[in-house]
Amino acid sequence: MAPKVRAEEPLLVADDDQLVASGVPQVREEVKKQLWLAGPLVAGALLQNVIQMISVMYVGHLGELPLAGASMANSFATVTGLSLLLGMASALDTLCGQAFGGQQYHLLGIYKQRAMLLLTVVSVPLAVVWFYTGDILLLFGQDADIAAEAGTYARWMIPALFAYGLLQCHVRFLQTQNIVLPVMASAGAAALCHLLVCWLFVYVAGMGSKGAALSNGVSYWINVAILAVYVRVSSSCKKTWTGFSTEAFPDALSFFRLAIPSALMVCLEMWSFELVVLLSGRLPNPKLETSVLSISLNTASLVWMIPFGLGCAISTRVSNELGAGRPHTACQAVRVAVFMAVFEGLVIGLLLVCARYIWGHAYSNQEEVVRYVAKMMLVISVSNFFDGIQCVLSGVARGCGWQKIGACTNLGAYYIVGIPSAYVIAFILHVRGMGLWLGIICGILVQVVLLMAITICTNWDKEAANAKDRVFSSFPSDLAT
Numbered sequence: 001m002a003p004k005v006r007a008e009e010p011l012l013v014a015d016d017d018q019l020v021a022s023g024v025p026q027v028r029e030e031v032k033k034q035l036w037l038a039g040p041l042v043a044g045a046l047l048q049n050v051i052q053m054i055s056v057m058y059v060g061h062l063g064e065l066p067l068a069g070a071s072m073a074n075s076f077a078t079v080t081g082l083s084l085l086l087g088m089a090s091a092l093d094t095l096c097g098q099a100f101g102g103q104q105y106h107l108l109g110i111y112k113q114r115a116m117l118l119l120t121v122v123s124v125p126l127a128v129v130w131f132y133t134g135d136i137l138l139l140f141g142q143d144a145d146i147a148a149e150a151g152t153y154a155r156w157m158i159p160a161l162f163a164y165g166l167l168q169c170h171v172r173f174l175q176t177q178n179i180v181l182p183v184m185a186s187a188g189a190a191a192l193c194h195l196l197v198c199w200l201f202v203y204v205a206g207m208g209s210k211g212a213a214l215s216n217g218v219s220y221w222i223n224v225a226i227l228a229v230y231v232r233v234s235s236s237c238k239k240t241w242t243g244f245s246t247e248a249f250p251d252a253l254s255f256f257r258l259a260i261p262s263a264l265m266v267c268l269e270m271w272s273f274e275l276v277v278l279l280s281g282r283l284p285n286p287k288l289e290t291s292v293l294s295i296s297l298n299t300a301s302l303v304w305m306i307p308f309g310l311g312c313a314i315s316t317r318v319s320n321e322l323g324a325g326r327p328h329t330a331c332q333a334v335r336v337a338v339f340m341a342v343f344e345g346l347v348i349g350l351l352l353v354c355a356r357y358i359w360g361h362a363y364s365n366q367e368e369v370v371r372y373v374a375k376m377m378l379v380i381s382v383s384n385f386f387d388g389i390q391c392v393l394s395g396v397a398r399g400c401g402w403q404k405i406g407a408c409t410n411l412g413a414y415y416i417v418g419i420p421s422a423y424v425i426a427f428i429l430h431v432r433g434m435g436l437w438l439g440i441i442c443g444i445l446v447q448v449v450l451l452m453a454i455t456i457c458t459n460w461d462k463e464a465a466n467a468k469d470r471v472f473s474s475f476p477s478d479l480a481t
Helices: 016-021 027-060 064-089 091-101 106-131 133-139 144-156 158-175 181-204 209-233 252-280 286-323 327-354 356-362 367-400 403-428 432-456 460-472
Strands: none
Touching: 027 064, 027 158, 027 181, 027 209, 027 286, 027 327, 064 091, 064 106, 064 133, 064 144, 064 158, 064 209, 064 252, 091 106, 091 158, 091 252, 091 286, 091 367, 091 460, 106 133, 106 144, 106 158, 106 252, 133 144, 144 158, 144 209, 158 181, 158 209, 181 209, 252 286, 252 367, 252 403, 252 432, 286 327, 286 367, 286 432, 286 460, 327 356, 327 367, 327 460, 356 367, 367 403, 367 432, 367 460, 403 432
């Protein structure tokens, strides 16, 4: 039986004012802590995304129709399932992070079990949606052959759906304890296995694109198994994982109250980029516009992994420090993270600008495409700069438990400003595909301004008190013991 939380047992509170006054933690130490967290998380996220990329590459050698179907199925799966599970799991950034900071270690295992259970339940209706992917795409007017191919691919990806939710729960559970190297190592091992598994299913077993889709699930389950074994046997998780407990079943609504806005916060942003891709098909010369926009999205997604890692790092730092009752240290961590995001944006932006005439050749030999990609790289460099800042500020929001505020901010930024601006600039002002991206930048800029204003006006002492209340209100029945 897991140990009980007692109301009279205070959170460990350091003399935060004394720490700040004496220069501890210093900026240099804070930078080291965040880089130590962010580096493996960036690598781990890249390696997880490589799994789907490898599958599509294998399918690409099977023909044009299988490639089109796999690409559409991946996009559909991201919108209707993976982004939702990713967002819901990010509720653990708040819950586990603050509990770990407050030294209520056994709560992390309870939270993880609860998230695993509820995300598995949510995956059931999502699996039904994936099963009817082909029919849904036909309703939206997609080509019948491509829709049928995408539907088949999505059905064989259903095992990956159930693994993905569990994987994100394990990653958040470890990340909030500052255990990130195993996350990177397990993702690397899964990616290496995926090369072999995908080849065996596609070519040796002769399953074609079905085998590529099924291999995603196998590789995700391998990743989950590695992390589960690590949690079970590692001494690092001895205090936070005390075995399965019935305490994970009650009060599921409290998790949903945080998980639903967390999911909206993630999905509203990701869906806006999918809408931009759909809009690109209505532009003059849609083949060129869609191709260049796809290249731009792939490039932006690649460089986005760096600020994504910084966002995860600051989420962990803020939640840990608030849970530990050190509000001023949390504020110091936020300042450092924003500075690092600005620096990263400038460096990556400079690299994108310098490589703009080279990058297009990696995707196409057509001079028209290469020139267009070179222009788009200038826009992407600006987009990445502001996106890096918003990633960090969104991480702060998750660390503090502001998911409802973040969801409302993203709704206004992208759907009241971003998408309408994209339409106006692209179709009314005739800036075409570049206009769609400029509209998204407008949305990101509004998002940054709103989140920055919220962060600047934050009462960190109050946030630390809220974190304490959140930890000790998790299990009301325990408080009476």
